[in-house]
Amino acid sequence: MSKPKIVILGAGYGGMMTAVRLEKELKAEDADITLVNKHNYHYQTTWLHEAAAGTIHHDRTRMLIKNVINTKRVKFVQDTVESIDRENKKVALKNGEIAYDYLIVALGFESNTFGIKGLAENAFAIRSVNTARKIREHIEYKFASYNNDPDAKDSDLTIVVGGAGLSGIEFLGELVDRIPDLCKEYDIDPNKVKIVDVEGMPFVLPPFDRELAKYAQNYLESKGVVFKLSTFIKEATPEGVKVQKKDSEELEEIQAGTVVWTGGVKANHIPADSGFETNRGKIQVTEDLRYPEDDHVFAVGDVAVVFPKNAERPYPPTAQIAIQEAENLAKNIKHILHGEKTEAFVYKPKGTVASLGEKQAIGVVFDHKLTGKPAAAMKKVIDDRYLLMLGGVPLVLKKGKLNLL
Numbered sequence: 001m002s003k004p005k006i007v008i009l010g011a012g013y014g015g016m017m018t019a020v021r022l023e024k025e026l027k028a029e030d031a032d033i034t035l036v037n038k039h040n041y042h043y044q045t046t047w048l049h050e051a052a053a054g055t056i057h058h059d060r061t062r063m064l065i066k067n068v069i070n071t072k073r074v075k076f077v078q079d080t081v082e083s084i085d086r087e088n089k090k091v092a093l094k095n096g097e098i099a100y101d102y103l104i105v106a107l108g109f110e111s112n113t114f115g116i117k118g119l120a121e122n123a124f125a126i127r128s129v130n131t132a133r134k135i136r137e138h139i140e141y142k143f144a145s146y147n148n149d150p151d152a153k154d155s156d157l158t159i160v161v162g163g164a165g166l167s168g169i170e171f172l173g174e175l176v177d178r179i180p181d182l183c184k185e186y187d188i189d190p191n192k193v194k195i196v197d198v199e200g201m202p203f204v205l206p207p208f209d210r211e212l213a214k215y216a217q218n219y220l221e222s223k224g225v226v227f228k229l230s231t232f233i234k235e236a237t238p239e240g241v242k243v244q245k246k247d248s249e250e251l252e253e254i255q256a257g258t259v260v261w262t263g264g265v266k267a268n269h270i271p272a273d274s275g276f277e278t279n280r281g282k283i284q285v286t287e288d289l290r291y292p293e294d295d296h297v298f299a300v301g302d303v304a305v306v307f308p309k310n311a312e313r314p315y316p317p318t319a320q321i322a323i324q325e326a327e328n329l330a331k332n333i334k335h336i337l338h339g340e341k342t343e344a345f346v347y348k349p350k351g352t353v354a355s356l357g358e359k360q361a362i363g364v365v366f367d368h369k370l371t372g373k374p375a376a377a378m379k380k381v382i383d384d385r386y387l388l389m390l391g392g393v394p395l396v397l398k399k400g401k402l403n404l405l
């Protein structure tokens, strides 16, 4: 009898952890497992703000998939998913198709520009290794050109960041570390560089404790970041952005050489385009992470939305949740293959830390508020813990951060 075919789409936190856990939960005779991803590498999305600012090389954020999974147990297919055909249990890829008995959708997130005029064309987004590398090179090019290009303007040295959520604040933290080095390297007066953050809410880091969020804002302001709160980007142009303060009619123009939008993400478009019922573009799954209309389809990570029991708001889209969902799903797939009852997914919060560059951070870990160096060290522990779960001590030694402390 042929073995059931399990196909995982996407090798982000959700897809990779599902593959690695299935490898452990299942015996070779239980199922054939295939992982499909558009690149041959897995990357740490939560480190991309560092690669984008240039405080770490982008290669630190990524690892070859074949070096992490056991390719004798999990077949890896490098291809781009184009659509999902649930009726015929097939996935269309750019270079072929793949049939499944059980499908795990883990295609992650895309940047959401909310239809703001010119943003898609004129702003960068921190979304992948490629976009992070492009941002780093663009900023570096602006600095390198400043003293050489006769048309260079002071505003070429202005960087506007849209959004003061987790990724925006973490990116600002890296920028304030990186800019002094860039100024030294390209003989630029640091006073000429401006970093402006534009945020629609009246405060930064909306989901965080207010006192910690204020600490982050004060720290970044002490390093020269200017926050424009209760202010909305109305348009991005090749010259910068046009912004409007809440309750004001006036548009203010901020000329900038670089605009980076971190103000929102949405689910990967493929499930909705393939006819899945979605909740704001996300696959709303049951508590065992199953698509309600199809017992053979599951979703984890940012492409999925899960509501805790009796809650009105879903779990937020985070790497921590994607990883825990993947652990739960691998167990449930084993239960299903063995004819057992599945287990509901229950998120166990371990805390959240936002980095503010190499040596500063804020966060709450096991109900304890942390700031400064202890928080920065905790962030590195969190980063390395994931590597340990994924690839054991060898991966921590190769890619980890604590050895750099």
Ligand SMILES: Cc1cc2nc3c(=O)[nH]c(=O)nc-3n(C[C@H](O)[C@H](O)[C@H](O)COP(=O)(O)OP(=O)(O)OC[C@H]3O[C@@H](n4cnc5c(N)ncnc54)[C@H](O)[C@@H]3O)c2cc1C
Pocket (backbone or CB within 6 Å): 009, 010, 011, 012, 013, 014, 015, 036, 037, 038, 039, 042, 043, 045, 046, 047, 048, 049, 079, 080, 081, 082, 106, 107, 108, 109, 126, 127, 166, 167, 170, 268, 270, 300, 301, 302, 303, 317, 318, 319, 320, 321, 322, 353, 354
């Ligand atoms: C700068 C930044 C900082 C963040 N910091 C934190 C943090 O500190 N803590 C935290 O918990 N969360 C953080 N997040 C959020 C976190 O990164 C996401 O919640 C997490 O990446 C979701 O994981 P995922 O596996 O669902 O998707 P992703 O990480 O988006 O992975 C999706 C995978 O699918 C692949 N893929 C996409 N489309 C296709 C296709 N058509 N065909 C084939 N493959 C495809 C992608 O290449 C990728 O490998 C941060 C996000 C950003 C951008």
